[in-house]
Amino acid sequence: MSLTLRIWRQNGPTAKGKMVTYKVTDISPDMSFLEMLDVLNEQLIVQGDDPVAFDHDCREGICGMCGVMINGEAHGPQQTTTCQLHMRSFKDGDKIDIEPWRASPFPVIKDLAVDRRALDRIIQAGGYISVATGTAPEAHSTPVPKKDSDAAFDAATCIGCGACVAACPNASSMLFTAAKVTHLGLLPQGQPERNDRVVNMVAQQDREGFGGCTNIGECSHACPKGISMETISRLNHDLLGALRAGARPKS
């Protein structure tokens, strides 16, 4: 099939960007969306033009490195990662707009690649269990109810791609933070730090400039791993409890 692509080109974080139109032909419906961009870039390199920068790595939907807005939707029309979206979701002659994640805490590096290190800083604020190597007790010393363990796993599948932020009208990172708060908060090992974790992670996302959550739900709808809105309820519940118990964020 043949397609018209309108792609956001921006030379650097402070450069002015614009949409540029490209045509690609002989696109197979079996190609992944990123393979379609590979075809375009191959053409551009041979012509001596600057190829379109985009992030990607595992190309099997698990590393969370890829992600662009496709016709205004994070990761495109299907609930999957951009690398797992295939061109059979489009028709011959389609016009496709491709843009980077848009959120001020995610500055553009170049073209479609953005800097998502703000998400790592939210983890640094408390998204862990403090257990130094070699200090762990025997694994079977603490049984975990299967239902809790399964729910913790569901939340833990978040790949940190940032689609939730990109999809949210407020550019809120609430689903990302809530997934980690839920994962660790459901496990017995996560209890001692539960109050501090939630207040510090929430404070960090505010410091990064992510917007507030108004329970719109675009995040969960765009999430390639289907992280549920229930995690946000759990975060709010934990946050309230932690504040009542006197937990305060580190300054």
Added chain:
Amino acid sequence: MPLDLFTVGEPIADTKAPMDVPIGERWSERKFRGRLVNPANRRKMTIIVVGTGLAGGSAAATLGEAGYKVKSFWYQDSPRRAHSVAAQGGINAAKNYRNDGDSVHRLFYDTVKGGDFRSRENNVHRLAEVSVNIIDQCVAQGVPFAREYGGLLDNRSFGGTQVSRTFYARGQTGQQLLYGAYQALERQIAAGNVEQHARTEMLDLIMVDGRARGIVARDLVTGEISSHFADAVVLATGGYGNVFYLSTNAKGSNATAIWRAHKRGAYFANPCYTQIHPTCIPVKGDYQSKLTLMSESLRNDGRVWVPKERGDERDPREIPENERDYYLERIYPSFGNLVPRDIASRQAKNVCDEGRGVGPGGLGVYLDFAEAIERLGRPAVEAKYGNLFDMYAQITGEDPYSVPMRIYPAVHYTMGGLWVDYDLQSSIPGMFVIGEANFSDHGANRLGASALMQGLADGYFVLPSTITEYLADGPFPKVDDSHPAAVEALQGVRAQTRKLLDINGTRSPASFHRELGRLMWDLCGMERSEESLRKALDRIPEIRQEFWTNLRVTGDEGSFNQTLEHAGRVADFIELAELMCVDALHRNESCGGHFRAESQTPEGEALRDDENFAYVAAWEWTPEGQPPVLHREDLEYEYVHLAQRSYK
């Protein structure tokens, strides 16, 4: 064996494992005899760790906790993206929670045998010992392993063993283990013990007075090339499967760090040992950029077949039973569809070579669930394999419940890597290599669920205990940018970067990478022969020549330039490919993932030659135009007796 392609140097040996005590006591004894570094001195020492997968992430976190100053480097935006994240199946540990006769010794035995007797007994035994601590550590970190209704951990069985010792987190075990290590690492970053260098790629090793003292790295965002110094350098940069272009590795996975260290004097061990996984989704077209693995567990219920006639292009559902060849069941009546990875892969290749392959290009075989659906009912098959069927449907656009899946083998893991001793130190003092980047534990074939075990064993438990012996002599004299060795390394990297940009030819890095990969797959892939390898060795220098005269890299070095990154990696893959072929040619036997056509039993199975090849081939780099030097490390088997594997 013709010696025109290499020369033979002095043999080498590990001198660190205490051989005067029984194997079960060697690791404890080594830790006792090794010198320690007291906490006040640790603060004075810097350790560079390159890579943040299971090995690098766990090592950087643990060394940070111990009080060293750690500098951590990775090429992605976040350490959580390292390709360990993609491992599906599980992690082995000798916990014996099933009470099914498992033990440290049995895990040790299975791993040595599974490696087709080409690994070092001492290292493998230590791996088995440490495996139990890994599970404790990960559970304490909050890794959500699968559990039973009683709240205790669940296990499953995996290829090559008769016990259930594999711990798992649905089909995303690697992801969950990596996030455990990632979170531990982020905690150390927040504590100020680990300095982070995101989107930064190591491009050379800095050696001072015969020791590894730093690296030259390029900031991939700004393009700045700079030096970083330390008392020791740890490489945890993964395997080199992307030499084949198409593999199950991530697109960015590369050999540059280990290859540049090799060129600085680190020996490269067993480069020809490559694992080819039998159940991957086949190639669709020339644009294909990577291959996706489908869990091996599918072979528990799926039946593998091809048409009996060549070139049979009928819809598989219209091919009657008596015109199908269930070749694994036919050739291996007792193991059937459950033969080990190397055998399943090679037989798929054989039937496709006969012209009986299916799908585009004839490079595929059917994995058929019709019988399983009839026997168990669709809901049962869905419950067992639903997520895999969905993934297959997503990628191929076909419904595997109604049409047989098509699968084909793909490059998955490299057992070879930089040579290390029992302390995981390379042949360069002060440079340590951990995880898939080293050669140490899997011999010629890795068993399922062992890669995650090795990465975490090395990073959490082995390296932090052994590196102290080296650091006890430190801190070493201060080195900075003005040192001649640093200046030389930095200028070398700048010159190579400039050179790649100045060629200004007509072909992209990807086109060379694809050409090299196809050549390696055809001539140094699932089956190698003297003829094919010689052909590859004639052809690779021609590709290299064309690469350095006809490459086109757009943009400049002073900015985010993914084409430039790729070009540098392809340059190294080309050189490594040549060494892989030399190693494959010199090893005139078949073992594990290395199948030489000349060395097979009358039934066509791999035939080892223990008399002549029971050694590790550690290669020393020599400047271009001179053949590499082979150093042999003899392998001795005190505890596991050499035997031929059979699955008939």
